Amino acid sequence: MNRIGKKTAYSKLVKHADSLTNLKSFHEDDIKESITVARSYTLLLYGKKQMDTLDELRYIMATMTDKYASMLPQTVDAFQQHVLRAKYQTRIWCRSHIPNQELIEPVGHGWSACDDGGITQTLFTQPSAPVEVRDLTHFYCTDKDCLSARKCPCLLAGLECIDACSCTD
Known part of the structure; x- marks a missing residue:
């Protein structure tokens, strides 16, 4: 926690x-x-x-x-x-x-x-949350590589990255 x-x-x-x-x-x-x-x-x-x-x-x-x-x-x-x-x-x-x-x-x-x-x-x-909810809860990541759950909240939550994540640029 x-x-x-x-x-x-x-x-x-x-x-x-x-x-x-x-x-x-x-x-x-x-x-x-x-x-x-x-x-x-x-x-x-x-x-x-x-x-x-x-x-x-x-x-x-x-x-x-x-x-x-x-x-x-x-x-x-x-x-x-x-x-x-x-x-x-x-x-x-x-x-x-x-x-x-x-x-x-x-x-x-x-x-x-x-x-x-x-x-x-x-x-x-x-699933931790519906994909549609992640934008509201700051689940999108800012990690360019999405290698670490520490930097990628999506990985930490057990979710796939979405279009709003910087790794999908």
């Missing part, structure tokens, strides 16, 4: 500890409950606890503010994949005292199988 640091995260957690008590069982809860409590915490981090979804927050930030795409919250789909990976890792850490623990398969928990037998992160399973 861009520009939300550890200090902010900790202070929000302490301030709203009563409403975030389910975080203590994050690794044990079912996926739906884990996503719900993680979403609540994320909305608090962005200062929008009255909203229901990250897509709603993303829309408001994209249309009402002049934020770069990298500063927008994740889509619901990308957030869910992140929560699945965090839940998987937290489960391992919370059971680290158990010798020879039985691990669950990472594939399907925010990870995908590679052709070479390894695994890779599943960043999202749906």
Whole structure:
């Protein structure tokens, strides 16, 4: 989450500890409950606890503010994949005292199988935004080569560059 640091995260957690008590069982809860409590915490981090979804927050930030795409919250789909990976890792850490623990398969928990037998992160399973919306949200890039996600918001969002991008000149 861009520009939300550890200090902010900790202070929000302490301030709203009563409403975030389910975080203590994050690794044990079912996926739906884990996503719900993680979403609540994320909305608090962005200062929008009255909203229901990250897509709603993303829309408001994209249309009402002049934020770069990298500063927008994740889509619901990308957030869910992140929560699945965090839940998987937290489960391992919370059971680290158990010798020879039985691990669950990472594939399907925010990870995908590679052709070479390894695994890779599943960043999202749906498009980040419709192509028509990207001009409104500053998704178009200014990177002449579009080689780096740091310089190309389109790549960072998992989208193809459009005519407005400088790389298509």
